[in-house]
Amino acid sequence: MELFVQLLANTLQIGAVYVLFALGLTLIFGVMKIVNFAHGAFFTAAALIVTSVVPFATVEMGMPLWAGYLLSAVAALVVVLCLGALVYKVGFQHVLKDLNGSFILSIGLLLILNGVYLAIYGGAPRAVPQVVPGTVNILGATLTAQRLALVIVAAIVTGGLYLLIERTKLGLALRAVALDQEAAMLQGMPYRRVALYGFLIGAALAACAGVLMAPINAVTPVSGDEFLIKAFIIIIIGGLGSVTGAIVGGLFIAMIESIGGYFFDPSTATLAMFILVIGFLLVRPQGILGNVE
Amino acid sequence: MTEDSKILSVDGLSVSYHGVPALQDVSLSIERGAITTIVGSNGAGKTTLMKAIAGLLVPDSGDVRLYGKDINGQTPAEMVQAGVTLVPEGRRLFGQLSVRENLMTGAYIRNDRAAIAADFETVLGYFPALRDRLSAPASALSGGQQQMLAVGRALMTSPKLVMLDEPTIGLAPAVVDTICDIVETISRNGVEVLLVEQNAHIALELAAQAYVMENGRIVLEGSGKDLLHNDLVREAYLGL
Numbered sequence: 227m228e229l230f231v232q233l234l235a236n237t238l239q240i241g242a243v244y245v246l247f248a249l250g251l252t253l254i255f256g257v258m259k260i261v262n263f264a265h266g267a268f269f270t271a272a273a274l275i276v277t278s279v280v281p282f283a284t285v286e287m288g289m290p291l292w293a294g295y296l297l298s299a300v301a302a303l304v305v306v307l308c309l310g311a312l313v314y315k316v317g318f319q320h321v322l323k324d325l326n327g328s329f330i331l332s333i334g335l336l337l338i339l340n341g342v343y344l345a346i347y348g349g350a351p352r353a354v355p356q357v358v359p360g361t362v363n364i365l366g367a368t369l370t371a372q373r374l375a376l377v378i379v380a381a382i383v384t385g386g387l388y389l390l391i392e393r394t395k396l397g398l399a400l401r402a403v404a405l406d407q408e409a410a411m412l413q414g415m416p417y418r419r420v421a422l423y424g425f426l427i428g429a430a431l432a433a434c435a436g437v438l439m440a441p442i443n444a445v446t447p448v449s450g451d452e453f454l455i456k457a458f459i460i461i462i463i464g465g466l467g468s469v470t471g472a473i474v475g476g477l478f479i480a481m482i483e484s485i486g487g488y489f490f491d492p493s494t495a496t497l498a499m500f501i502l503v504i505g506f507l508l509v510r511p512q513g514i515l516g517n518v519e
Numbered sequence: 520m521t522e523d524s525k526i527l528s529v530d531g532l533s534v535s536y537h538g539v540p541a542l543q544d545v546s547l548s549i550e551r552g553a554i555t556t557i558v559g560s561n562g563a564g565k566t567t568l569m570k571a572i573a574g575l576l577v578p579d580s581g582d583v584r585l586y587g588k589d590i591n592g593q594t595p596a597e598m599v600q601a602g603v604t605l606v607p608e609g610r611r612l613f614g615q616l617s618v619r620e621n622l623m624t625g626a627y628i629r630n631d632r633a634a635i636a637a638d639f640e641t642v643l644g645y646f647p648a649l650r651d652r653l654s655a656p657a658s659a660l661s662g663g664q665q666q667m668l669a670v671g672r673a674l675m676t677s678p679k680l681v682m683l684d685e686p687t688i689g690l691a692p693a694v695v696d697t698i699c700d701i702v703e704t705i706s707r708n709g710v711e712v713l714l715v716e717q718n719a720h721i722a723l724e725l726a727a728q729a730y731v732m733e734n735g736r737i738v739l740e741g742s743g744k745d746l747l748h749n750d751l752v753r754e755a756y757l758g759l
Contacts (some may be wrong), residue, residue, distance in 0.1 A: 395627065402613050402624045407610035412573060414599030414628035414676055 228366035233484050235364065239373040241480030242380035247453045248460040248472040249387060250428030256404035256467030257424030260321060264313070264452030265457070267339040268429045271309060272302035272436030274343060274515030275350040278439075295357045299437045303430060315420055318333040320419060323407070335390035336451070343447035351444035358441075376438045383434050384473060385426070391469055400424050404467055459503045465516025474514060510515040524551045526589070526680055526711045527572070532581030534564075534571050541567040542733045545581070545661030547617025549680065549713055549728075554706050556714040556722040556743065559732035559758055564713045566608055568732070569682050572713075574598040585680075600628055602679030606686060610669040614658035618649055621657050622667055634677070642671040645701050670701060677719070680711040687718055692750040699725060719756035723747045739759070 254262050276298040283294030313335060321327035358371040391397040399420045402410040407464065411417050435449060443449070458481060461467075464475025479499060486495030506513060527549040542564045549555045557565050561633040570576045572583055574595040583590050586602055589636050593601065604625075613621050622642060626635045643650045646667040652660060657668055666686055682701065687695045697720075702725060706712045716722035723729055723743040731739035731752060739746065746752045 238530065353525045361582065385731040398616075398620060398624060399627060401616060401620075402627075405615060406611055408575065408595075409613065410624065411575070411595040412599070412605050412607060412611070413624045414596045415624070416594070 228398050231365045232367035233481075234487060235367050236416070236484035236488075237368045237477065238377045239369065240483055241477040242250045242377045243382055243435045243439055244453070244456060244460055244475035244480055245473050246431050246438075247450075248457040248464070248476050249384065249469065249510040250431035251423055252461045252464070252467055252469065252472040253431070255439070255461070256427040257400055258318065258421050259323040259407075259460055260318065260325065261332070262318075262428070263329065263332040263429070264336040264339060265332075265432055265453065266448075266452075267336055267454060268310065268432035269307050269345060269436040269439075269450030270332050270447060271339070271450075272349055272433035273440040273449055274352070274447070275305055276440035277354050277445050278347075280354050288434055291355060291357055295354075295441070298440075302420055303433050306429050306433035306436075311422070311425050314425050318425060319418060320424070322418075340484070342452075347447055349447065351446050353444045354402050354441045356441050363463055371442055374440065379438055383431070385429065388469065390427075396420075396423060400435075411489045415429075456499075461513070462503055463467055463506050463513055465513030468513065468515040471515035478510055523717045525549070526551055527713075528567075528582075528583070528584045528587075529572065530582040530584070532568070532571060532583065533579045534567055534576055536577055542571065542578075545732075545735070545737055547740070547754045551711065552617075552706070553727035554668040554702065554712045554714060554725050554732075554743075555728045556716060556726035557622060557715060557730045557732055558722050558746075558752075560756075561673075561717070563732040564735040565732055566684055567735075569605055569684050569715060571683065572598075573603065575605075575616050584723050587643055596628070598678050601679075603682070604675075604678040604680070605682045606669050606673045606684060608684040608688075610665050612657040612665055612668055612672070614654055617654050618657055618660070619653040619671050622675050623660040625672040627676075628678060630708075635675070637673055640676060642674050645704065646671055658737075663690050663697070666694070666698060667701075670678055670698070670705075674705070674710070680713065681705065682715070684715045685717060686714070687716065687721060695721065715721055719752065722746075725753070733754060 251262060251265050254260065268381065279298035280294045283289045283297050284291055294472050317331045317335065318328065321331050326362045358375045360371045361368050362374050364370050391400060393448045399410065399415045402415060403417060403420045407417055460475035460479050461472055463478060464471025482498055487499050525548050525699055529545060529547050530544045532542055533540065533683045544562050547569060557568065561564050567576065574593050574597065578591065585603060585755055589602055591597065613624060622639060625753060629635055647669060649671065652664065657665065658708060671685065687696050690698065702714065714722055714726060723746050726743035728739060730737050731745045731746065737751065739751065
């Protein structure tokens with residue numbers, strides 16, 4: 227029982243970040259029909275901003291740690307939204323529904339942004355003190371309070387996104403555009419504006435993940451990129467463009483990682499993931515919740 | 520024919536796909552309170568014409584005017600705002616969205632909740648079969664119900680002009696009758712209708728004004744009744 231709860235706790239804390247990251251990627255794919263290989267750069271930008279705003283706010287401005295962290299979260303979101311709007315206007319709006327063009331654009335963008343981050347911050351890992359100190363005991367399993375906070379905030383953000391998609395007019399437009407862009411335009415939906423909103427929401431989700439991970443893992447200029455491959459695996463398994471699929475897929479991959487890592491070792495778990503994704507591509511290429519077109 | 524009785528006028532419209540002409544110098548007008556129809560065989564350019572009016576295609580030359588106002592080069596969203604809604608060929612419903620959500624996509628440009636709710640009831644009044652299926656995904660409906668939903672979705676945009684592209688194709692005769700009744704009702708209730716049909720008989724029976732298209736040109740125009748008795752039309756499109 228104790229082991230089960232511990233593995234569940236591990237699954238949730240790994241999965242929380244995967245879900246946020248994959249949700250953004252799948253939303254952008256759904257609305258714009260492009261794959262954003264630079265998605266990790268939004269994560270990294272947010273995490274790096276946290277590592278410079280937190281020390282500045284606490285040391286220079288004398289703010290308490292929690293306030294400095296909240297300030298850094300706001301700053302990270304604002305900067306990432308501006309960065310997202312900029313790369314959309316300059317680049318992505320010209321490659322809507324263009325897989326080749328968006329591939330070249332986003333790979334190039336990734337290289338540029340990684341270079342910029344490296345030039346500004348250097349390559350050394352940067353750490354932020356734990357904002358929520360201590361550990362929590364749940365049914366015999368221990369996890370740090372910081373990680374518990376991450377799971378709770380990620381769950382709230384995911385729930386908020388779900389409500390936005392299912393209950394609001396913008397959500398209806400995002401879903402309609404993802405299903406049939408031309409038919410959505412014929413209902414008066416401004417495709418380009420809806421695509422921009424989808425892109426910015428995706429970027430904001432990656433930024434949330436970056437802000438939440440900064441106090442847990444040391445941040446480097448390529449921190450976000452390691453999530454990209456896993457996020458692809460997640461949305462292939464969950465179903466490209468499916469919000470529920472990204473949630474289910476994210477938790478599923480996190481479960482394989484935590485259970486496989488415990489009973490075998492991390493590389494076996496990684497191997498299992500790739501075998502799984504090959505299996506899905508062969509047997510059910512549309513994923514668990516994807517649609518056959 | 521006075522200027523202000525014209526809802527929509529198309530003047531000298533030409534459209535091409537990658538240099539291949541699809542519409543050549545097409546002119547037509549839609550009069551207030553009259554159902555207008557375009558008949559013609561497959562590939563005659565009827566769908567291209569509808570798409571060009573709806574803003575999905577950019578014409579090479581020519582004018583489209585709505586109430587005398589030039590609306591050339593507007594985006595589809597702007598055309599819907601202006602009151603022109605296309606029910607596309609093949610219905611193009613959002614299959615995974617519920618019937619209710621499909622109808623609400625039509626109300627996207629509107630903000631007046633009371634008016635939207637009233638139109639929602641009007642649409643369900645036209646198509647009572649949809650009322651029991653509001654939570655069902657659109658893809659679960661029968662072909663006839665899907666066509667009703669497509670027309671209902673268009674009406675939810677609160678249009679001045681509805682363009683229907685092949686609304687009866689592939690439907691059972693009884694359902695065709697329902698659709699035809701609704702087209703007449705919509706027209707009586709003050710929404711102008713432009714109907715494109717492969718079933719020339721139905722179209723000419725309904726329409727006050729009719730155009731015949733061949734190879735991207737309008738080759739004949741007249742009242743629906745006249746064209747029903749026109750030898751060329753009888754031979755080519757009615758199989759008489």
